[in-house]
Amino acid sequence: MITALAGLILAQTASQTPTAPSPNLGTNEFFQTQLKSTAQALSQGEFASATTAAQSLPKANFTVQISSENLSPAEKTLTQSSLERAISAWQTAYPELKITLSDSKPTVLISFVKRISEPNAAEERSLALFPSDSPTDPTLEAVIALQRGKTSALLDANQLTADINYAIGQYLGLERSPVVASTMFRFEGLANRSTKVDGESAFLASLNVLQAEQLRTWAKAKTTIIASFPEAFLREKSKDLGRFPQGEIKDFQFDVVNRGSGPLNFTIKPDCSCFQLAYDAVVPPNSTGIVTIRMHTAEFQGLQNKGLYFYTNDPSQPVTRVNIRADLVPAYRLINAENTADFLMSENGLKTTYYIYGESKLGFEPRKASIQGLNGIAEISPWTGEIEDPTLFKGKQQVTGYKVEVLISPNAPTGKNLVALIIRTDSEQFPTIAANFTVQNGVAVTPATIFFGDVTTKSVQASVIVTGTNSDFKVLESSSADSQFSVKATALEGRNVRVEVTFQPGSTKGTIYSSVALKTNDPKSPLITIPIQAYVK
Structure with a gap:
């Protein structure tokens, strides 16, 4: 398919003066600038300048080097294994790519540091990109922070792989995307992102490489072209x-x-x-x-x-x-009496109240309320009372509206449960209004499984957050059922503990199932078992 498109995009008849390719939509500034510089040099017969400019355009065959000075042995292992996973992800999605590791003069240099911005910075920065058109420099240097957030939490292998995928995409000419499912979507802090390269990003990268190769071919053949660009x-x-x-x-x-x-x-x-x-x-x-x-x-x-x-x-x-x-x-307000969206389950279940009201008179009547996510009931009744709501009022105000009393059964799954309060109304404009909240029953593990995905023979890391029910929650001991997995627990803010698992694959190939055991000071959950899954190529 790519070959056919290359013919459509790049073919020129012998009797015509070739026309410069137009940059593809979704490509970054450096790629477009170098493409334009190359094309303009060719249009003016400046073939040496065109050759130099075209060298900074992406190639299907390029080298990568990592710099991990001042990192611990575990962090160096994490960066190396994450790089290998990223290379594999790109070459799977774009088979024509050949990315090799280099010890000197790499095309792409990826440097890892502890942090880029301070924990208390107003705006966090976790990745810095430095493209260069100098033949003595890497075409792109990417600096990636391993610690993020106010707690300086360490990235796990999946998050780091996603950032390396993003950096390689930048070298291949791709721009940042607001689409969450895209390889080129980024979040500066800690966030779960896919470690795979999506088809759209890989396809666009292949088109960029085709355009770059055509320009290099024209420069080598000293072909004059027509260059016209929009503004x-x-x-x-x-x-x-x-x-x-x-x-x-x-x-x-x-x-x-x-x-x-x-x-x-x-x-x-x-x-x-x-x-x-x-x-x-x-x-x-x-x-x-x-x-x-x-x-x-x-x-x-x-x-x-x-x-x-x-x-x-x-x-x-x-x-x-x-x-x-x-x-x-706001046409209405739907707020919780306790001003929270995170609840702890008690032995008798959860009971809480929501209020519905407007700035003046509510423009609709709520008819029916229900609970989704857990077993529970919700009852609506008229209500008048004082409430403090800075969104609508200064200070406390007497309002008239409705109250919704919510009762959740204590027979809920262990962990954090997502729940929705759904209210049907008689309004055409707002037929349904909703409030989402979480109910934690016992100790919660997020995500519920430690998933490593595809790994090679290099060690990799993954982590989960364990949240207790008391402010003094602690993990007293941690162990794994398999010697290939080592476990480390680190206390974070509040009721949270980060459990980090390092996997050093042995000789077994294929899918591996194991588990981590945690002893805690929580009387209701003194022993927690967390499943592990990995696939060794």
Whole structure:
């Protein structure tokens, strides 16, 4: 398929002057800049400059080196095994890639440090990228922090593999994505992300490499080409929709101007499903396109800062975030009497109360309430009383609305359970309103299984968070049922303990099942068993 597309994208007849390829949407600034520089040098017959610029464009065959100075032996093992998993993930999704490890002059240098930003920094930073067009430097150096968050928690193998996948994607010309399932989605702190490379990212990377190879071929053959590129101009890079009632639909537009000499291709990826978009994806030179947007607000309250990610083939601005701001006056409030969404189960179950009211008179009547996720009941009754709600009032206010009394059965699974309070109303605009919360029964383990995924012969690490029911919760002892697994427990803030498991594969191949045993000071859960699963290639 890639070969066929290469023919469509790159073929030129002998009688025509070749035209420079247009950067693919979703590619990063460095890739687009180097592509444009190479193409412009070729169009001007500057073949030596074109050859130099094209060397910084991605190749299907490249080398990677890791730098892990000042790290502990365990951390060095973690970084090495995570790199191998990332290389395997990319080569599985994009078989034409050949990524090899190098001890000197790598194409991609990945450096690991303890931290990049301080634990108390206002904005955490956990990855720094340094692309270079110098032939003496790596084309990309990525600096990855191993510790993140206020607790300086250490990354596990899956999180680190996902960050290395992201760095390799950047070398291959890919831009950051707001799509959670994408390889190019990132979260600066600790977050569970896929260790696999998605098909869309791999396909786009392959197209980038094809374009780069075509430019290098033209430079070597000293072929003069036609180079024309767009120049995108957004009249507005932010939109403040003001203050208006929740549930109101807002329609607005913004202009996309192409001031360049080539067609402007663009696509828009919103970070919220509340947007509906309509636009023509190509703007001819010296023309203006219009993007029409509809924003649905029934599910949101208060200040909202949403984003529309505008991807173009203009190397000067390959991606721009258009900020959409709105202040939504709540049509209703559904709040818990204890002002929490995390509950501990007692021996008699859980009993709590929610209140429904509006800034003035509630615009609908709740008809029926139910519980999803656990066995429980919810009863609605009229209610008048004082409440403190800074979102709507200054100080306490007397309000009239409804109260919903919730009772959850104590026969709940051990651990943290996700629960939803669902309320049906007589409103067409808000037919269903809901409150989500968690109920912890006994000691909770998150995630419930220690999953290593595919591993080789190198040791790897994975971790879970164990949450007790008391502030003095402790893990007294930890052990594993298999000598291939070693266990370390570290106390975190509050009732949390991080349990880190290191897996050093032996001679057994295939799927391995084992477990970790924890002795705790919790009288109801003195012994906890956590399943382990791994697959050794």
